Amino acid sequence: MQTIIKYIWFLCISFNITFLFGQDNNSVSNQGTTFTVRGSVVESDTNKPIENVNIEVNGGAYTITDAFGDFRIEARKGDELTIRHKDFETVFYIIQNNERIKVEVEPNLDKKESKYYKYKKRLRSSNIESFKFLIDSAEAYLKKDAKKSIQFAGEALSKSKSVKENSEAYEVLGDIYMHWKQYDLAVSNYRVSIQNLVTSFVRLKLAKAYKQNKNYQESIQTYNSINTESLSNWQLVELYEGLGDVYLLTKTYNLSINSYEKGLKVAQKHIITPKITDLNSKIAQSYNKKGELQKAKVYFNTSMGLANSQNKKRAVEEKVKVADFQNEINNYSDEIELRKQALNTISEIENDSAFDNESALTPQKQNYKIGKAYASQSDYKNAIPYLERSIIEADSKEDLVVQKDATRKLSEIYRNAGQFDKALLAYQDYVDLVDKLYTKKEQEISQAARFSKDIVNKQNRILSLEGDRALSESKYQLSKEQTKRQKLIIYSLIGGLLLLIVTAFLMYKYIKQQRLANNLLALKSLRSQMNPHFIFNALNSVNSFIALNDERTANKYLTDFSLLMRAVLENSEEDFISLEKEVKLLELYTKLEHFRFQDKFDYNITVDENINVQDFVIPPMLLQPYIENAVWHGLRYKKTKGHLEIAIKQTNTDEINIVISDDGIGREKSKALKTEHQQKQNSKGMGNIEKRVSILNEMYKDKVDVFIDNFQDEEDTGTKVIVTLKRD
Numbered sequence: 001m002q003t004i005i006k007y008i009w010f011l012c013i014s015f016n017i018t019f020l021f022g023q024d025n026n027s028v029s030n031q032g033t034t035f036t037v038r039g040s041v042v043e044s045d046t047n048k049p050i051e052n053v054n055i056e057v058n059g060g061a062y063t064i065t066d067a068f069g070d071f072r073i074e075a076r077k078g079d080e081l082t083i084r085h086k087d088f089e090t091v092f093y094i095i096q097n098n099e100r101i102k103v104e105v106e107p108n109l110d111k112k113e114s115k116y117y118k119y120k121k122r123l124r125s126s127n128i129e130s131f132k133f134l135i136d137s138a139e140a141y142l143k144k145d146a147k148k149s150i151q152f153a154g155e156a157l158s159k160s161k162s163v164k165e166n167s168e169a170y171e172v173l174g175d176i177y178m179h180w181k182q183y184d185l186a187v188s189n190y191r192v193s194i195q196n197l198v199t200s201f202v203r204l205k206l207a208k209a210y211k212q213n214k215n216y217q218e219s220i221q222t223y224n225s226i227n228t229e230s231l232s233n234w235q236l237v238e239l240y241e242g243l244g245d246v247y248l249l250t251k252t253y254n255l256s257i258n259s260y261e262k263g264l265k266v267a268q269k270h271i272i273t274p275k276i277t278d279l280n281s282k283i284a285q286s287y288n289k290k291g292e293l294q295k296a297k298v299y300f301n302t303s304m305g306l307a308n309s310q311n312k313k314r315a316v317e318e319k320v321k322v323a324d325f326q327n328e329i330n331n332y333s334d335e336i337e338l339r340k341q342a343l344n345t346i347s348e349i350e351n352d353s354a355f356d357n358e359s360a361l362t363p364q365k366q367n368y369k370i371g372k373a374y375a376s377q378s379d380y381k382n383a384i385p386y387l388e389r390s391i392i393e394a395d396s397k398e399d400l401v402v403q404k405d406a407t408r409k410l411s412e413i414y415r416n417a418g419q420f421d422k423a424l425l426a427y428q429d430y431v432d433l434v435d436k437l438y439t440k441k442e443q444e445i446s447q448a449a450r451f452s453k454d455i456v457n458k459q460n461r462i463l464s465l466e467g468d469r470a471l472s473e474s475k476y477q478l479s480k481e482q483t484k485r486q487k488l489i490i491y492s493l494i495g496g497l498l499l500l501i502v503t504a505f506l507m508y509k510y511i512k513q514q515r516l517a518n519n520l521l522a523l524k525s526l527r528s529q530m531n532p533h534f535i536f537n538a539l540n541s542v543n544s545f546i547a548l549n550d551e552r553t554a555n556k557y558l559t560d561f562s563l564l565m566r567a568v569l570e571n572s573e574e575d576f577i578s579l580e581k582e583v584k585l586l587e588l589y590t591k592l593e594h595f596r597f598q599d600k601f602d603y604n605i606t607v608d609e610n611i612n613v614q615d616f617v618i619p620p621m622l623l624q625p626y627i628e629n630a631v632w633h634g635l636r637y638k639k640t641k642g643h644l645e646i647a648i649k650q651t652n653t654d655e656i657n658i659v660i661s662d663d664g665i666g667r668e669k670s671k672a673l674k675t676e677h678q679q680k681q682n683s684k685g686m687g688n689i690e691k692r693v694s695i696l697n698e699m700y701k702d703k704v705d706v707f708i709d710n711f712q713d714e715e716d717t718g719t720k721v722i723v724t725l726k727r728d
Helices: 002-016 130-140 146-159 163-179 183-196 200-212 216-225 233-249 253-269 273-290 293-308 312-328 332-349 363-376 380-396 400-416 420-478 483-517 519-527 532-547 551-570 579-596 624-633 666-673 676-700
Strands: 035-043 054-057 062-064 070-075 080-085 088-094 101-107 116-123 601-607 642-652 655-662 704-709 719-726
Touching: 035 080, 054 070, 062 070, 070 233, 088 101, 130 146, 130 163, 146 163, 163 183, 163 200, 183 200, 200 216, 200 233, 216 233, 233 253, 233 273, 253 273, 273 293, 273 312, 293 312, 312 332, 312 363, 332 363, 363 380, 363 400, 380 400, 400 420, 551 579, 579 601, 579 624, 579 642, 624 642, 624 655, 624 719, 676 704
Parallel strands: 035 101, 601 642
Antiparallel strands: 035 070, 054 062, 054 080, 080 088, 101 116, 642 655, 655 719, 704 719
């Protein structure tokens, strides 16, 4: 009877909770390992560019150098780059990465029939050519550090001396924003690049950026506007593939298949093996979406056979994709077999290939989908072990999405199998995972908002630098032109200034409107901060102990310091913690400060015996800055040994006072001793505390009150801080 009641309760809940944050069963990475190699061919003595040099990669990619002697070509690590010209010996080079390649050719003065006879190849890694060095640096940091990469690109733009260099700098900026999924900014920068210098290569990138930003019609128009005769074989395949992708997204499947087939024809003709596999796979997907399953099977079989002849990672990607197809057509037996093969391959390549949780090639996802397929066949005996393995794998890799979905499916299987107690326990685990996932998603959204804001600020600074440079050039031109043209330029500058003023006014209004919405984010940021001066000085103390060969003292100090830092990090996500935890933090912090300044002060911490420290909560590390101010700006400068008193008293049943008092030199003397920089830093720190208290009181109805005054009327007036804390 008790089991039946539990089951009914379980069913009721299951009908009232939405299944949040599901997986995308069709998401399989289709990215290859290709990258863009940039380079140039020049005369060694004059640095004069050599155009129309044949550049080829074994595998089908081909291009020539332009009028500036520059080239770019798609390649992979280990490919052989061949550089041919009728006037010099053929150069062969094995590609290791995407660093810039420079080929220097020396003139042959002895042989009239051949203009050049010798070459030198080197990777660009010096600051000889500032612009190219900065561009290379931007590309080197592109996937590692967005801010640093944008900074290098902006500096390169400031060093630019031609429209070609301008175009290249804006193209790299577009590449950065594309990688970090800021597609609207990528579109803007690619368009500026094309405005400086029209190239088919950047147009292809612009079309792809439009697609990622869901401007599908603009993407199609851009693809169709590209002159196919100006493209290399690889670029032509990319054009047809990209066009097919857009048509697939807009559900015009016939046009999608037609575009993919055109790309496949070019890839087969020029033996571009990776693209042959990819396009067969995409044609299969298009036929599948169109509902022509037999044709989809044929192309999937072809793509899987081709993938098996490539590397193991590409082969397993295709197996997973075909397994997804088998799932869609309810062919669970073949799906299970393919996924088991994929699991074996993944275990072989997992150490050499880094798979993040977003990848479809993770053991937890494949185990989950095998278990799900068995469940679709009502084979619960085989389904349960795979789902349990999926949950364990997902938990070890902190993949909450898969862990949640696998737990949910396990609960459903137990319920269908009549094991209601296990079903209920699994469902309770599922609900807990939903809560954890919701919290994680909330944090990710917050982080993404901050990241996006930083990126936009970087872009605005670059635009500002460009505006400043344009203004300087305009002023230079004013000194050489006639009066009539001078007036025209002045009017243009005035108009631009007015536009900037209007823009600044609109931005000010927008920022003002967003300020309230940012309070929550500000609170999260403020509560996670700890005074950086303390951390810096603490580590300096450790360094001093080590320098004096006092290893034992250094170890003891560093151990206590690490305990404090760990406690701060553990409480960083909480608005409030118990008074008991805060008192322990204060004891540890004050102990560390006293350890460093034993000759400057003694201290005492007292807690009223009548206070139940579990009944009161307090914002974490709210009191630490006041204690730090007492030590660093009061007691440290006192001529005699001072005293720090921290007393926690109960004023009534629902309110306590926390009094932090010191007999140091006082606020006025401390202010007089500070440098201008120190005053600003202290003002900013106290301002952060006031803002934090203000936000908390607004959110929690005047829970915290802070009062600061002199402690005594003697020469060293000291400081007294009274923090009033109210119980809920």
